[in-house]
Every structure is written in C-alpha cells, then in structure tokens.
Amino acid sequence: MPLIEVEYTENSSDDICYVYLNNPESKNSMTWAMGEMFEKEMNKLSVLKRKPRVILLSGRNDVFCAGGDLNLLRSFSTKTFSQNRKGMRKFYNFFLSVRKVPVPILCVAKGHAIGAGLALPLACDLRIFSDEGKYSFNFVKLGIHPGMGSSYTTSELIGKSRANRMLFLAETINGKQAAEWGLCDYSFPKESIMENALQIAKGLCEAAPLALNELKKNSYSDKSLQKALKWEAESQARNFISNDFKETMASIVEKRKPIFSGH
Numbered sequence: 001m002p003l004i005e006v007e008y009t010e011n012s013s014d015d016i017c018y019v020y021l022n023n024p025e026s027k028n029s030m031t032w033a034m035g036e037m038f039e040k041e042m043n044k045l046s047v048l049k050r051k052p053r054v055i056l057l058s059g060r061n062d063v064f065c066a067g068g069d070l071n072l073l074r075s076f077s078t079k080t081f082s083q084n085r086k087g088m089r090k091f092y093n094f095f096l097s098v099r100k101v102p103v104p105i106l107c108v109a110k111g112h113a114i115g116a117g118l119a120l121p122l123a124c125d126l127r128i129f130s131d132e133g134k135y136s137f138n139f140v141k142l143g144i145h146p147g148m149g150s151s152y153t154t155s156e157l158i159g160k161s162r163a164n165r166m167l168f169l170a171e172t173i174n175g176k177q178a179a180e181w182g183l184c185d186y187s188f189p190k191e192s193i194m195e196n197a198l199q200i201a202k203g204l205c206e207a208a209p210l211a212l213n214e215l216k217k218n219s220y221s222d223k224s225l226q227k228a229l230k231w232e233a234e235s236q237a238r239n240f241i242s243n244d245f246k247e248t249m250a251s252i253v254e255k256r257k258p259i260f261s262g263h
Contacts, residue, residue, distance in 0.1 A: 001022065002022060002037065003021070003022055003023050003031065003033060003034040003037050003038075004019065004020070004021065004022060004034065004037045004038050004041050005018075005019070005020040005022045005060070006018070006019050006020075006041050006045075007019075007020075008045075008052055010048055010049070010050050015052055015053035015054065015205045016052060016053065016054055016055075016056055016198070016201050016202075016205065017045060017052035017054070017055045017056065017103075018055075018056050018058070019041060019055055019056070019057045019058075020057075020058055020059060020060050021034070021038075021057075021058075021059040021060065021064070021065055022059075022060045023069075024060060024061045026066065026069060026070075027061075027063045027065070027066035027112075028059045028060065028061070028063050028064065028065045028066060028117070029065065029066045029067060029068065029069040029070070029117070030065065030067065030068050030069055030072070030091075030095070030116055030117065031069040031071075031072055032072060032091065034069075035091055035094030035095060036094060038094055038095055038097065039093070039094045039095075039097045042097040042098060042100070042101050043097065045101055045103065046100065046101050046102060046103075051102070051103055051209070052103055053103070053104075053204060053205040053207075053209055053212075054103065054104050054105075054106055054201045054204040054205060055101065055103050055104070055105045055106070056106050056108060056197060056198075056201050057098070057105055057106070057107045057108065057120075057121075057124060058107070058108040058109070058110060058194075058197075059109070059110070059111060061111075062110060062111045062190070063111035063112055064108075064109035064110065064111050064112065064113040064117060064121070064133070065109075065113055065114070065116070065117025065118075065120065066112065066114050066115075066117055067114045067115030067116045067117045067118075067138070068115060068116050070252065073142070073249075074249055076088075076236075076240040076245075077240050077241065077245055077246060077249060079240070079241075080241070081237045081238060081241055082237075084233075084236065084237035084240050084241070085233050085234055085237035086233075088147065088232070088233040088236050088237060089229060089230070089233045091148075092147065092148045092149065092229055092232070092233070095116070095119075095120050095123070095148060096123050096148065096149060096225075096229075098120070098123050098124050099123055099220060099222075099225075102213040102216060102217070103209075103212075103213070103216075104125045104126065104204050104212050104216060105124040105125050105126075106124070106125065106126045106127075106128065106197065106200060106201055106204065107120070107121040107124035107126070107127050107128070108128045108193060108194065108197045109121050109127065109128070109129050109130070109133060109135070109184075110128075110129075110130045110133065110190055110193045110194065111130065111133055111190075112133050112134045112135070113129075113133065113134075113135050114134070114135075114136055114137075114138055115136075115137060115138050115139055115142075116147060116148045116150075118135050118136065118137060118150070119137075119146075119147065119148035119149055119150040119153070120148070121184070122149070122150065122153040122154065122157060122183070123148075123149055123153060125216060125219070126185050126200070127183070127184035127185050127186075128184060128185065128186045128187070128188065128193060128196070128197050128200070129174075129175035129178050129179065129183075129184040129186075129187045130175045130187065130188065130189065130190040130193050131174060131175045131176050131187050131188065131189050131190070132174065132175065132189070132190055133174060133175045133190070134172050134173075134174060135172065135173055135174070135175070135178050135183070136166065136170055136171065136172035136173070137150055137154070137166050137167055137170060138170050139167070139170070140167070140168065140170055141170050141258075142245075142248050143239055143242065143244040143245040143247065143248040143258065143260060144235075144236050144239040144240065144245060144248075145232055145235035145236050145239055146167050146232065147232045147233075147236050148232070149225055149228060149229055149232070150167070150232075151167065151228055151231070151232055152224060152225055152228035152229075153225075154166055154167060154183075157182055157183055158181045158182050158183050162181055174187075175187035175188075186200070242263060243261055243263045244258075244260045244261065244262065244263065247259060247260060247261070
C-alpha cells in the first residue's frame with residue numbers, strides 16, 4: 001500500500017489531481033519513507049507536459065495528519081546534533097516541495113492536523129479545514145522547537161499574537177476558529193467539505209494556468225522561509241539530544257505527562 005496516493009490521468013478531461021497521505025495505521029503520520037515518496041510525486045507533477053490545473057491534497061480515513069511518526073522521532077534521539085540538523089532540513093524539504101510545484105495546491109484537511117501535520121497545509125496555497133477538526137502545534141509539549149516552517153508561516157498568516165498562542169501554548173483550535181483567524185481560507189462541516197473543495201478547485205481550473213503559475217512563483221519569500229528553516233533545524237537538533245526529549249519518549253511509553261527539567 002503506497003504511503004502517498006495520486007489520482008490523475010494526464011490525458012483526462014479532469015484537470016484536478018488528487019494527492020492523499022495514506023498511512024492509516026498511524027493516522028497518516030509522517031515517516032521518512034512517506035516524505036521521500038511525497039517529494040518524488042511532487043517532482044513528477046512539476047515536469048508533466050500536461051500539468052493539472054490544481055492539486056487537491058488531502059488525507060485518507062477522515063484524518064489529515066497526526067504529525068511526525070513516533071518511531072521517526074525516537075530515532076532522532078540516537079543521533080548527533082550534526083546528523084539531526086542535516087536530517088531535519090532534508091525531512092522538511094520533502095514536504096515543503098509543495099512550494100516548488102508550479103500548480104496551485106489546495107489542501108483539504110478534513111480531519112485533525114497536528115504538529116508537522118499542520119505545518120504542511122500552511123505551506124500550501126489555499127487551505128480548507130473541517131468545522132469539527134482539531135488543529136494544533138504540539139511541538140513544545142514534546143520538548144522540541146516548532147518545525148517544518150511553522151515558526152514562520154503561522155505568524156505570516158495570523159500575526160504574532162495568535163501565532164504565539166498556537167506555538168508557545170500549543171493551543172488547539174477547531175476549523176471554524178481557524179477560518180476566523182485566517183489560518184485557513186474556508187471551513188465546512190466534514191460531510192460537505194469535499195463537495196465544497198471541488199467547487200473551489202473547479203474555480204481555480206477556470207483561471208489561466210500560466211498566470212497562476214507566475215503568481216505562485218511571486219507569492220512567497222523563499223529567503224525568509226529558508227532562514228526560519230535553518231533556525232528550526234538547529235533548534236530541533238539540540239532538542240533531540242536533550243534530557244527533556246528523552247523524558248518525552250519515556251512519558252509516551254509510560255503513558256504519563258512528561259516532567260521537563262530544562263536540560
């Protein structure tokens with residue numbers, strides 16, 4: 001079973017490409033293998049002779065993404081600072097490849113999106129959440145600095161004050177609140193979210209593709225994001241070899257709250 005499923009026929013009259021995160025056993029959590037496959041598929045779509053007009057990114061099984069895979073996180077605690085710094089930048093870029101695809105990407109997070117699983121929608125061009133979904137950055141509660149560009153994109157979208165509530169306090173919000181704050185563009189009830197997403201996607205298909213491609217190229221400040229990614233990777237690399245992160249892993253196994261010492 002592929003960790004990334006792509007539904008698009010290049011010669012079809014349907015100009016919408018569907019890309020799904022597909023790791024049902026762990027609520028579509030992000031593994032290294034998933035990241036490699038995700039980037040590979042984004043690269044394939046980028047060089048198609050007949051590109052889709054819009055890419056609709058979602059998750060299977062009514063969940064978008066529970067964040068970084070637990071086994072992957074555990075593996076970071078066994079590596080050195082230098083290994084983790086390099087590894088985190090590579091891992092981020094697997095999923096941030098959405099920024100390089102010359103096609104608008106509409107992310108439909110119809111279920112919960114947590115941690116890095118929420119960072120991915122924020123890197124996309126448009127976002128639709130479900131009214132009932134839960135959306136949060138839980139990084140600091142795991143003993144690590146926010147990653148995958150979230151320390152930059154969150155402030156960019158909703159301003160410093162609200163971003164601090166999500167990043168420092170790991171505050172959880174639902175889709176309706178996310179839409180009010182501007183974290184997503186639309187929020188719909190789960191039962192009608194895909195129907196509404198398709199209408200928005202069809203609206204994108206009516207626009208001139210060359211104009212949309214140029215608009216996407218000019219929409220983002222890559223320099224600012226890359227600076228944030230560098231700092232995130234270094235911070236997380238330090239965090240992964242700390243006693244606090246070891247305490248996080250132990251608390252998950254023992255099913256209790258972690259007790260952080262600041263070391």
